[in-house]
Every structure is written in C-alpha cells, then in structure tokens.
Amino acid sequence: MTLYLQADAMPKARRQDTHMRLLPAGAHILEPGKVRFRLWAPNAEKVWVVLPGGEEHALVAEAGASWFSLELAADAGAQYRYRVRNKQGQELLVPDPWSRAQADGVHGSSLVIDPQAYLWRNQDWAGRPWHESIILEVHAGALGGYQGVRAQLPQWAAMGFTAIELMPVASFPGNRNWGYDGVLQFAPQYSYGSPDELKALIDDAHGLGISVYLDVVYNHFGPDGNYLHHYAPQFFCHQHQTPWGDAIDFAQPEVLEFYTENALYWLEEFQFDGLRLDACHAIWDQAFLLDIAARIRQEFDGRRHIHLMAENDHNSVTLLQNGYDAQWNDDSHHVLHVLLTGETGGYYADYAEHTMDKLARCLGEGFVYQGEISAHRHNQPRGEPSSGLTLSSFIIFLQNHDQIGNRAFGERLAALAPEPALKVASALLLLSPHVPLMFMGEEYGATEPFLYFTNHEDPALANAVREGRRAEFATFPQFQDTSLAERIPDPNAEASFEQSIPHDHQTPAQIAWREWISHLLQLRHLHLLPHLEQCRALRYAAFGPAAVYAQWQLGNGAILTLAVNLGAETAGKHLDELVSGPAQVLLNHGNAHAALATGEMPAYSVLACLEPPLALADHA
Known part of the structure; x- marks a missing residue:
C-alpha cells in the first residue's frame, strides 16, 4: 500500500492511554528471589513456564484469557522458556517474545535480567542537539561485538564524529546476520556480547561526547525464530501484505504497546539517544509511526535529547512535521552515486538526466523528487514538497549498509569511483548543512565489501535465501551471464561475513584518507556546528x-x-x-x-x- 500523506490528512492517534497497562510483559524481577512471568497469547489454551531441569509451572489466565502470568521464585540469570498449547491442540517450546537476553540463540532459553545491575558512570549525560549530529553507521558484529565497537570510540571521537548509529542488534537466528532478520526485539544479540556490555559501550560513548542511535526494525520479523503465529496470530494483519509476508497489525492495542514499550526500553534502559526506524514506507498503518513518536516525546519531554530518524522511500514529509527529527535522504545518495560511478540502472535511472540540477536541488531543498513522476516507480508521482523543512531534516550520505549491501558483490565506492572525485564528494557531504552520515570504514577508505550475510541453520532456508539472492539480480543485464550470476556470494557462507569486516591496515593511502576526513570534520566543528540551527x-x-x-x-x-x-x-x-x-x-x-x-x-x-x-x- 503506497501512501503519500499530506500534513492536513495525517492519520490520528488511535488511543492515548495504551501505556497505562499496569503489568508489563516478559520476566520482571519484583524483589530479590521473585520474578513475574507474563505472556500475551490470545490463541493459547494453556501456557507453562519451563525452568532448568525440566521444572514446569502453569501460568494463570488473566481476565479475558489473552494474558497468562505467574509469580515464581527465581532471580537474575535464571533461564526459562514457555511451553504453549494453542487452541488447535499443538504444543511448542518457545522463547519469550519479550526476552531481554537469550542464553544461546533465538530458539533457546531466555534469561531473567536485572535492569538495575549496570551502574552508569555518565548519569548526567543529556545528549546533544540534533543539528550537531555527525553520524557513523556501524555493524557491531563486523567490528568484534559490543566490546569491539567500544574499543574504537576514542578514535572516532578524536576524528570528530559526534554520533554512531548501530545497525539492528535485536536477536536474530545464528551468530551472524547483517541485522534485519531480528525476531526477539528486546534481546540484544547474544553473540555480540551481554546486555551490560552494550550498556558499557553506550556509557563510554557518552563519556566521549558521542550520541548512540539504534536502528530498529518494526516492519517485519526475520524468517526463522518467530513463534508468534503459534500462540498470537492476531499480531499480524492478513489483509495487508509486505515484502516479508503478512503485515504487523498495529491496530491491535497489544501490538502497539509491544513496539512502544520496545522503543522506550532501548531509550530508557540502555540510554540510547535516538532511534532510526527502518523502512517506514513498508508499514501500512502509518498512524503507528505517529503514535510511537508522540509517546516518546511525551515520555522524554524536558529530560534529555532524544532523536527520531525515519527511512521512508516515499519522500513523505508527514513524519518530519510530526515528531521525527530527520529522514534518510536516498535522493542525495542516488544522484551522487550516478555522478561518481556512471551507473544508471535500476532506481539510478531516475537520476540519469539533469543530474547536476538534481544535486543542486538536493542541496537547497532536501528531496529531489517532491511529487514529480518517477519512471522507475511505474511513472507514479513520488514525494512531497520539502523546501519548507529545516536542512537538518535530511540525513545525507555517500554510502550506507543498504546501498553497499544490496549490491550483488557489496562493493564500496572506493572500488567504483575515482579517488579524486570521491575526495570532493566527501567534502560536499561533510561541509553542507545537512546531517552527514558515513558507513564504518569509510572514514579511512576501507576497500572491503559489505555483503548481505546470514547464518541460517536450516539447510532449506539457507538454500532459499541463496537462490532468492541470485533471483533478485537475474533481471539485470550483466547477470544474464550465468558464470557471473553463480559468483554472487552465498549469504550463508561464513566467508561472506568474514569478507565484510573492514580493516584499517594503516597503509599510506588509508592514513591520508583518515587525515582528509578528520580535516573536514574539524572544519565542520569549528565553523558550521555552532550555527546550523535556523540555517x-x-x-x-x-x-x-x-x-x-x-x-x-x-x-x-x-x-x-x-x-x-x-x-x-x-x-x-x-x-x-x-x-x-x-x-x-x-x-x-x-x-x-x-x-x-x-x-x-x-x-x-x-x-x-x-x-x-x-x-x-x-x-x-
């Protein structure tokens, strides 16, 4: 469903009091030695919590029989799962969808977590104003987990980055994934480190003056490890479809609350400074996006800086007028990519003509497409007028995880564009008043690709992903060559992940590139950053x-x-x-x-x- 929303036609919030529910879901420590387990399972006949050693306790159905809960003797670190018999008589052993941590993966045991165990060192951190953001997007797994990212923070701060954006960390199947197959939205990926190690990363960043944003995926679940269909099919809306299957039904109060609580959880418990909402254009119920922003603004009003970013391929301005600080401006990337590489296939075709005029419009007005016909989108109009928005409403970039990872061979611009042109483009990126974003490794000219990678244990699913990846590129002329198509890396191969790890070898070229980026960032700090408001x-x-x-x-x-x-x-x-x-x-x-x-x-x-x-x- 494609929506081009005008501000005067924006959807209204459905309810303002969903957050007033008294009992939270998941496993919550009530006092030392006592934990309440609570699960929303409207399609369940009976639910048991299963503790180590096979000990089981039946949860009690609450009024309405959609919620099941029980208080038990347990403490932080306890492992548990639910055994759910649905109304069709089928039983499954499942993790907690509100799990705050997993012991060993999305199919295994959930862990009881004490949210107060971590002692924050930078408790007075109030965040930075949005216009001061200079963002580096990073993949925690490719940089050695939470501890690996933490180790690089001082160098990024010294260069002049004021924010990092973590690609999704919600638990996904296997040990490695590019991030967008998460199925347990509250549980930081166990193979990256513990929840407290993630908090330590954020704590260190704040001590260095760096904001930390988190990419969250609220438009779909990954293909493996999501058991909600078994006991809560009401979570999904069958009459609306997405590229990943049935749409999520945000009109259900419990579903709306699930995601609202998730957003507040990351911002409050982990002290993230903001969220980037993935593929908002793929969410059929646009009122959800306004609901969640309004709740976040209400919760943090006057407390500290919290920033919300959207990815929205429709170039709609509605979110930017209603609670969101900024939007990823794909137009900026596409027009610069055409200039730097000469590529005009696929969606780049919309930028092949009058390319320089389109770049100029991007610099002055934000979006290139503000209602004009998009040939790539079946000659339909795309976008809304954006010249009235502040320039900091637009996040611009030369590279990001999508624009690299969605390529068949994951090439970075360093392998596609002449170095002198790329150097000029980096200056344009970092010295314009828009909010700039760079992708990990770009700050020193990394040449390693960033491939699409997974770690599915089911051979049938791994094969389906591999063949689906090849089919995705089958319509491109260059891949009519069967030998080239067969060279597309297998997402499930460990080598695809290993090749995607950027390495700073301290070569003369990398040292020079880092010095160039550092110089540009210094100029931005000295001359632009203090005066970007009202620009x-x-x-x-x-x-x-x-x-x-x-x-x-x-x-x-x-x-x-x-x-x-x-x-x-x-x-x-x-x-x-x-x-x-x-x-x-x-x-x-x-x-x-x-x-x-x-x-x-x-x-x-x-x-x-x-x-x-x-x-x-x-x-x-």
Missing part, C-alpha cells in the same frame, strides 16, 4: 558538466558558500558573483580559489567560503 538555503545551481554550488545563511547570519567540481573537466563559473564581500576561505582543494578570479573551476576541486554577517545585504 536556510539562499541559492543553488549546477554549472559545468559535473559542478554545483550552493549558498546557505547560517544561524548567526554568516553566508556559507560551497562549490565543488566532481568531474575531470574544468567548469566555467564566475564565482566572484557569489562571494562579493570579504570571505574566509575554509577549504581550497584543487586550487578552486583561483576560480574567483579566472571563472574557471579546476577538475576535482572544492571551494568553501564563509562570509561574515555584514555581507548579508549583498545577498538579499
């Missing part, structure tokens, strides 16, 4: 075959001018028409400053200038 675009245009400029008025009234030439040809433009007063040159890469006098911008060059507020009248 607005002034003018923006393409010039030459691969060149563009944009001007913005910063919050303090100063004028930021950024001109880049991403191509190998000189671009003609009299930049002195733009920079009319005394200007501080922040960056003059490739002798771009010469263009102010000659009108010719050299190949692969960047010019960033800052004019003081007094020059504002010249740009009225």
